[in-house]
Amino acid sequence: MSVIRRVGVVGGTHGNEFTGAYLARRWAVDGSDVQRRGFETKVCFGNPRAFGEARRYIDRDLNRSFGPHAPNDELYEGRRARELTAELLTGVDASELALFDLHTTTSNMRATLIFVELGPFNAALAAWLQAQLSDVRTYLWAESDAKPTFLNALSTHGCSVEVGPVPNGVLRADALQLTEQVMLRALDFVSAWNDGDRFDDLELEYFSLVRHVDYPRSADGQPAAVVHPQLQDRDFAPLERGAPLFLGFDGSTVRYELEETLYPVFVNEAAYYEKGIAFSLTRRQSMKLADLPDPRR
């Protein structure tokens, strides 16, 4: 029997993503909206120093600092990751913890749930939320060659919630309302899961990472092109062979050359210039919840 005893809700993991930061601050003062019968909701503020400076991070990306594969160092985010890990995991087993990490993106991704794996709980959560909220998409970001160091690596249950487009350092009412709506419904889902509700009639549509695509770059390492106007803001729209991807500063166009139709996500996300990601290509897939084992039985 796999029951969730604690839900961790983390906002402000990136200090310039205000939406989750403001929600976490509000819920830390008054948690009545996020408490549910049957489990504890623990609200954490991810990176207060970075939030104070309206920067993504101080020394290193906090959301690349968790779990056994992260560097165990004295950088600010290294210490903060250990503090948060203790706060979230003390008193419960990782298998009893579900984690929601609230983010925003400059990409037009509406509300995208990002998972590192799609086990029975996560798949049911995603399918259930998608059935309730038309703005929700699911992205499976599983890197075959890297060990995840996301906050969500602390537990196999839960996801990042990415809402966009929102500029960094800006609080927008629409993003705030959408994020709040997704988070409150996610808590309702945990209640339903704990109550033994069945999700066998649901089917999950999701987008799984195929590979990242970097900007064309010049000899000095700087981008030599911009995301093409016909790709900008078109996250989750199908890419067919010949579709324009980049507009070079020399006027040239780089086009999509694959036979397979794939779907771009994180198109022109501000924070990914330094990570070498202009967008990521994903494959549209689906699974029937009835085909998954139910760990509660």
Next chain:
Amino acid sequence: MSVIRRVGVVGGTHGNEFTGAYLARRWAVDGSDVQRRGFETKVCFGNPRAFGEARRYIDRDLNRSFGPHAPNDELYEGRRARELTAELLTGVDASELALFDLHTTTSNMRATLIFVELGPFNAALAAWLQAQLSDVRTYLWAESDAKPTFLNALSTHGCSVEVGPVPNGVLRADALQLTEQVMLRALDFVSAWNDGDRFDDLELEYFSLVRHVDYPRSADGQPAAVVHPQLQDRDFAPLERGAPLFLGFDGSTVRYELEETLYPVFVNEAAYYEKGIAFSLTRRQSMKLADLPDPRR
């Protein structure tokens, strides 16, 4: 006779506003697009250190560091302002210099020309550009109680070009193309001005600052509300009495209470949280170019 002998084009004055930074870098390498007969075009990169860190500034806002009223100190931006001043003014008189400072904003301002004064050259420039490009607006940002320390305080000719909405730290093709278009046409205007062209048949519509409006704030100084969804993205749209301005985190709505119809600009600009500006109220005005003196006669 007032002729422009040098045009300064400055990009990257704010290190996280990539549009002007990339244009300045491109034009510094190949200036063929920005050179015109009859005057020199000098392309400057405003704040290279802040650009390297994708931050607005290092020690102090560079665009509050110019002219006789700025602090004369050893902060990075203080030094950089003196270097740029020397670069732009050596060999010409301030009256022979026109300055264009390329910015982006997270507000939905399309291409807004920002002036600290609307003398004959500036008014003709704005009216001429508005007649040519439908996306152009003119904002007169004259503070009665403060001495301007903008880069544009170095010369009475020219303006800031603010293009948005663009998130900080992001290069968007649409903003790049619009900024380039405005800048190249502005250089065409300078040629026409130097050639003695008359602009007497033009009328300029512009928006002049009435006052800034801060966020409602809680006791700890943090915003207690977000820009209302019905105001978000509605820069330059008329505000009538009763229109919602802010949505409080407690669910309350703050409304517009003035009898006079005014027009908001810089609605929810990321950089103005720290300056205490949620938006600025402006009055819509107009002037006939024929009513202004022509300093060339």
